[in-house]
Amino acid sequence: MSHIEEEIRNITSSLPQGVRLVAVSKFHPESSIEEAYAAGQRIFGESHVQELQRKQGHLPKDIEWHFIGHLQTNKVKYIAPYVAMIHAVDSMKLLREIDKQAAKCGRTIPCLWEVHVAREETKYGFTPDECRAAAEEGEWKRLEHIRLCGLMCMASNTEDLAQVRSEFHLARMLFNELKAGAFAGAPYFKECSWGMSHDYPVALEEGSTLIRVGSKIFGERVY
Numbered sequence: 740m741s742h743i744e745e746e747i748r749n750i751t752s753s754l755p756q757g758v759r760l761v762a763v764s765k766f767h768p769e770s771s772i773e774e775a776y777a778a779g780q781r782i783f784g785e786s787h788v789q790e791l792q793r794k795q796g797h798l799p800k801d802i803e804w805h806f807i808g809h810l811q812t813n814k815v816k817y818i819a820p821y822v823a824m825i826h827a828v829d830s831m832k833l834l835r836e837i838d839k840q841a842a843k844c845g846r847t848i849p850c851l852w853e854v855h856v857a858r859e860e861t862k863y864g865f866t867p868d869e870c871r872a873a874a875e876e877g878e879w880k881r882l883e884h885i886r887l888c889g890l891m892c893m894a895s896n897t898e899d900l901a902q903v904r905s906e907f908h909l910a911r912m913l914f915n916e917l918k919a920g921a922f923a924g925a926p927y928f929k930e931c932s933w934g935m936s937h938d939y940p941v942a943l944e945e946g947s948t949l950i951r952v953g954s955k956i957f958g959e960r961v962y
């Protein structure tokens with residue numbers, strides 16, 4: 740069994756019911772994706788539009804491509820025809836553009852709000868309060884070509900797993916609050932995307948339903 744196949748099997752066999760693995764294949768060659776595909780993996784995560792375009796054109800059509808990186812509004816149109824989920828929606832402006840491009844394709848695109856819970860400064864993501872406000876305001880309900888399926892977050896880049904846990908916990912509490920509140924009538928609001936190679940076991944304990952694992956499966960990325 741190849742390393743890739745072995746890792747896919749190890750990870751997926753340890754996942755609780757209802758939790759899915761997004762195999763993060765950015766910067767890895769198509770041959771690596773094919774190996775994972777042969778092991779049964781169907782959900783792959785990419786974070787660069789051009790790279791995703793190339794891979795999507797060459798690889799099997801039953802792959803579910805998840806866009807997990809920061810997405811510029813002017814690039815949404817390229818991936819709108821096929822992308823299965825957009826994880827890091829960090830502004831209403833981006834959500835509106837996804838809705839517009841999805842409409843042109845006659846699609847409804849599943850999206851996640853990126854919530855900023857890490858200690859680190861970043862320009863991306865909604866703060867928990869911005870998320871609450873956007874949920875209450877309700878524009879997401881009027882956008883008919885997106886479906887807001889949950890939240891995504893990245894923990895601080897640290898070895899301190901207690902810190903990481905507290906950040907995932909904060910995201911999960913916010914998810915629970917929104918699910919009981921503004922999203923109470925939205926059964927599709929059920930996804931929590933957190934956990935990467937070094938912290939996904941903690942993420943699972945903090946309610947993740949989609950883990951995004953790259954280097955543990957495919958090895959280190961060469962940039």
Ligand SMILES: *Cc1c(COP(=O)(O)O)cnc(C)c1O
Pocket residue numbers: 763765786807808893935936937951952953954955
């Ligand atoms: C690259 C990336 C991952 C995967 O990280 P690994 O440490 O390689 O598992 C997960 N999520 C996002 C948003 C990424 O950009």
